[in-house]
Amino acid sequence: MSVQRKNDATWRYAIIVIASVLTVLPLIVVGITAFYKPNTPISGIAIPHTLDFGTFRYAWDTGAFADALRASLIVAAAVVAIVTIGAICAGYAFGTMQFRGSKLLFYMILAGVTVPFEAMVVPLYFDFQSLHLTNTYWGLILPESGIYLAFGVFWMRAFFLAVPRALIESARIDGASSFRILTQILIPIGKPVILTLMMLTFLSSWNEYLVPLVMTSSNSLQTVPLALASFQGQQLTDEPSLAAASLIVAGPAIAVYIFTQRTFFRGLLQGSVK
Amino acid sequence: MTDVITAEAGRVPRPTGLRGVRRVKPTSASRQRVGILYVLPALLLFGLVVVVPFAHGIGISFTNWDGVSPSRWVGLHNYLSAFTDPIVRQAFIHSLVIIVFYSAIPVSLGLVLAAVLARIRIRLLGLWRALLFLPQVISVVVVGVAWQWVLAQNGPLNELLRSVGLQSLTRVWLGDFTWALPSEGVIGTWLMSGLCMVLFLAGAQAIDPDLYDAANVDGAGPIREFFAITVPGLRNVIAVASILTLVGALNNFGLIWVTTEGGPGTQTQVTSTLIYTRAFVLNEVGDAAALAVILAIIIMALSIGISRIADRS
Numbered sequence: 132m133s134v135q136r137k138n139d140a141t142w143r144y145a146i147i148v149i150a151s152v153l154t155v156l157p158l159i160v161v162g163i164t165a166f167y168k169p170n171t172p173i174s175g176i177a178i179p180h181t182l183d184f185g186t187f188r189y190a191w192d193t194g195a196f197a198d199a200l201r202a203s204l205i206v207a208a209a210v211v212a213i214v215t216i217g218a219i220c221a222g223y224a225f226g227t228m229q230f231r232g233s234k235l236l237f238y239m240i241l242a243g244v245t246v247p248f249e250a251m252v253v254p255l256y257f258d259f260q261s262l263h264l265t266n267t268y269w270g271l272i273l274p275e276s277g278i279y280l281a282f283g284v285f286w287m288r289a290f291f292l293a294v295p296r297a298l299i300e301s302a303r304i305d306g307a308s309s310f311r312i313l314t315q316i317l318i319p320i321g322k323p324v325i326l327t328l329m330m331l332t333f334l335s336s337w338n339e340y341l342v343p344l345v346m347t348s349s350n351s352l353q354t355v356p357l358a359l360a361s362f363q364g365q366q367l368t369d370e371p372s373l374a375a376a377s378l379i380v381a382g383p384a385i386a387v388y389i390f391t392q393r394t395f396f397r398g399l400l401q402g403s404v405k
Numbered sequence: 406m407t408d409v410i411t412a413e414a415g416r417v418p419r420p421t422g423l424r425g426v427r428r429v430k431p432t433s434a435s436r437q438r439v440g441i442l443y444v445l446p447a448l449l450l451f452g453l454v455v456v457v458p459f460a461h462g463i464g465i466s467f468t469n470w471d472g473v474s475p476s477r478w479v480g481l482h483n484y485l486s487a488f489t490d491p492i493v494r495q496a497f498i499h500s501l502v503i504i505v506f507y508s509a510i511p512v513s514l515g516l517v518l519a520a521v522l523a524r525i526r527i528r529l530l531g532l533w534r535a536l537l538f539l540p541q542v543i544s545v546v547v548v549g550v551a552w553q554w555v556l557a558q559n560g561p562l563n564e565l566l567r568s569v570g571l572q573s574l575t576r577v578w579l580g581d582f583t584w585a586l587p588s589e590g591v592i593g594t595w596l597m598s599g600l601c602m603v604l605f606l607a608g609a610q611a612i613d614p615d616l617y618d619a620a621n622v623d624g625a626g627p628i629r630e631f632f633a634i635t636v637p638g639l640r641n642v643i644a645v646a647s648i649l650t651l652v653g654a655l656n657n658f659g660l661i662w663v664t665t666e667g668g669p670g671t672q673t674q675v676t677s678t679l680i681y682t683r684a685f686v687l688n689e690v691g692d693a694a695a696l697a698v699i700l701a702i703i704i705m706a707l708s709i710g711i712s713r714i715a716d717r718s
Contacts, residue, residue, distance in 0.1 A: 143521045144528075147602075150518065151536040154599045158539070160561050161551040175564025213450070221447035230440030236448065243455050245648065245708040247656040249677040250701035251455060253684040253693050254462035257472065277454025280447055309439055338544040340659035345685065356546040360663055363550055370554060377547045388542045392535050396603075 165374035173370045190362070190375040198351060199358035200383075206271045206354060207336040213276040214283045214332045215325065221280075222287025223313050227299055237288070243281030248274075248341055256345050270346040271354070275339055279332050290324045291317065327398030330391050337384050355380045459701070465694035472690045483695035493696065495671060496679040499586060500655060503675055506590030507597050507654035512646050514594075515601030519609035520627075520635045524617055527606075534606065537599035549663035552592045553579060579665050585672045589661060596660075597650045608642035609635065644715030648708050655704055676700050 166179040169189050191197065224230070225237050255274060256265070264270040294317060302312045318325065340356045347353065353361070359380045366372050388395070466483055470476035487493045527533070540548065554560050556578035563575040578588040616634045625633060636643070658677035661667065667674040667682065674682075676696065684693035 140525055143525055146518060146521055147527065147533050147606075150514075150598070150602060151533045154539060154595070155536050157551050157555050157595065158543070161554050164554075172559075174559035175568075176561045217447040217450060220443040224440045224443035228440035228443070230437045230444075233440065233444075236444060239456070240447070240451060242705055243451060245652055245704055246455075246459075246701045247652060247677070247704065249656060249658055249680055250697040250704070251458050251462065253680065253690060253697055254465055255454065255458040256684075257465075257690070258458050258461060273450065274454050277450045280451055281455070284447055309443075334542055340545055340663075341681075344662075345681075356544045356659075359544070359546045359550065363546075363663070373550055373554070377550050381543045381547045384542050384544070385539075388539075389535075392538075393531075396531075396534060396538075 161374050162378060163374075164370050165378055167371040169372045170369050171371055186371045186375040187379065190372045191379060193365075193372070194358055194362035194376050194379075195350070195353075196355065196358055196376065196379050199353050199355045200379075202268075202352055203337055203354040205268060206275065207333050209268070209272045210275045210279065210336040211329050211332045213272070214279050215329055217276070217280050218283030218287045218328060219313070219318070219325065221284045222289075222291050223317070225284065225288040226291025227294070228309075237284075240281050240284050243278075244285055248278055251278075252341060252345050259346065265346050266349050266352060268352065271339075271343055271352065274342050274346065275336050278342075279335050283328055283332065286328050287321075287324070290321050294320065323394050323398045326391065326394050330387060330395050331399075333387060334384055462694045462697055465691055466698050468691045470690045471688040472684070473688075476691070479691065483691050484699070487692070487695055487699060492671065492674070493679065496674045496676050499673065500675045502586055503590060503593060503657060504651060504654045506587075507593035507657065508647060508650035510594050511597035511601040511650055512643065514598050515605040515646060516636070516639065516643070518602050519605035519639060520631045522606065523609045523612060523635060524614055530606070534603050537602050539599065540596050541600055545657075545659035546663050548592065548596065549660055552595075553664055556588055579673075580669055582669055582672055585665060585669060589664065589673050592660060592664075593654065593657065597653060601646045601650065604642050604646050605639060608639045612638035640715050644711050647711050651707060651711070652704065655700065 160176050163178060164173050165186055166182045166184075167173060167177070167186065168183055169186050221240075225233060259265050259270050259274070264273070298316065299312055302316055303309075307315070337354075338356060339354070340360070343352070343354045343357050344360075347357075359376055362376050363373060366376075465476070467478060467480060468476035469479045469482070555562055557563070558575075558577050562578065566572070566575050576584065578584050581588075612634065616638070617630065620630050620634055655676065657675065658681060661673055661675060661678050662681070665673045667678040677700075680693050680696050680700070683689040683696065
């Protein structure tokens with residue numbers, strides 16, 4: 132390889148490094164200020180000389196993040212369970228069975244992937260109000276599940292379509308019921324795809340802002356993004372406390388992301404590039 | 406069981422395949438019912454949360470309603486006034502600007518990166534990919550808090566400008582009448598570019614390297630190469646990335662609400678914040694519902710258009 136070719140490769144390589152750094156930089160610049168004492172005046176990029184974890188404690192207590200984390204976990208767990216089961220079953224039917232109206236129903240659900248929640252939120256709020264579901268856990272769980280389900284069905288259908296027909300047909304000839312084929316053969320093969328869906332759903336629910344903003348007014352149901360937003364309203368200029376609170380909110384999502392990213396990217400890139 | 410299936414589905418027997426085995430069309434009555442049963446839970450929930458409210462929203466959009474007292478039928482009035490209302494027009498124009506920053510720029514950046522890195526074996530690809538995708542994992546409220554600080558009076562951006570002697574350019578970026586909307590846009594570009602780059606990098610590696618070698622033999626320059634090989638090879642990825650970022654651009658209520666609430670004045674008011682404000686702050690529910698219907702139709706039309714273009718070429 133000539134020197135020129137090699138320089139060329141280095142130059143190209145630098146682009147992806149710069150892009151990655153620019154992506155993370157704003158988050159790091161803010162993250163480090165969390166290690167200052169609350170209410171320390173800060174300007175520019177301020178690297179703390181000592182690590183003070185007291186700010187996390189302060190933000191945790193003042194922002195009532197313990198309650199918010201509990202509410203967020205309850206909602207996210209229920210949403211992940213409902214979406215995963217609903218999407219696997221519906222995706223299985225759309226991907227491997229033909230029944231009357233299957234095309235039409237599928238396109239209807241597909242339309243739900245692109246229509247933003249902003250377009251549904253107004254009537255949904257009044258519908259749920261008349262069902263007495265606002266300010267309840269169900270008022271968060273059902274809307275979130277319904278919205279993410281559209282993508283989940285689309286996602287799982289793509290997986291079931293890609294499964295070799297012969298596999299399903301031979302199991303059927305052996306007398307396996309459709310439920311057995313699903314649980315004993317297809318779900319084990321689809322583990323990475325299902326895990327990716329679960330993780331995407333968890334992140335969507337954990338980070339959801341508009342649904343809880345509209346559907347709840349009581350503090351006990353505040354999920355973490357709402358708790359952070361109202362904390363921000365109180366601590367406008369307290370940069371270290373805001374940064375600490377932000378890390379509390381982003382922490383669990385980032386942790387899940389780091390632990391699952393290998394499987395996640397395999398599933399994600401398979402699904403979206405094909 | 407098998408007999409029933411052949412009797413029902415095989416009214417016109419089609420002796421296909423080897424050894425004269427009759428191919429059974431998998432549409433018997435019992436399997437019909439099974440298919441519906443599997444779809445039913447998803448369908449019920451989807452109906453409750455998406456279809457019924459959407460239909461209800463269309464109904465509300467023909468009324469004048471404050472959300473509490475009885476509504477009054479006004480026909481197409483809300484739609485007609487949406488088309489003449491300067492505030493609505495302003496919000497749609499702002500949304501177009503936001504689409505440029507959220508969708509057009511990130512997709513272009515992703516394409517360029519893919520073209521530059523198309524034939525290189527990238528070391529530590531997993532790490533760069535994980536970092537580039539990170540903004541997608543974080544709550545928009547956190548993103549909002551972070552960027553509000555970056556763009557604040559004493560924030561890193563202004564400090565940087567001061568340190569290089571550009572004092573005169575410093576300002577509270579999100580509070581500035583001229584700069585608030587572009588600032589929101591830059592946040593969106595930051596948010597979406599990594600996602601596009603991850604998608605395009607994966608797509609570029611699926612392009613057959615022989616194509617590039619053939620182009621080199623033919624004497625094609627980098628620009629010819631880009632339009633003749635990279636862009637066509639990434640057609641599907643371009644469609645996916647365009648739809649994802651477009652939906653993200655029109656779905657950006659959270660970020661704008663957390664950072665500016667549509668202000669200063671109405672300088673960052675976009676369609677989503679306008680719908681929320683009209684419905685839940687001003688109690689103009691009928692108007693809000695009409696705007697929501699218009700927004701939904703636009704997004705569906707754009708998505709269908711993009712996938713059509715991707716399919717055709």
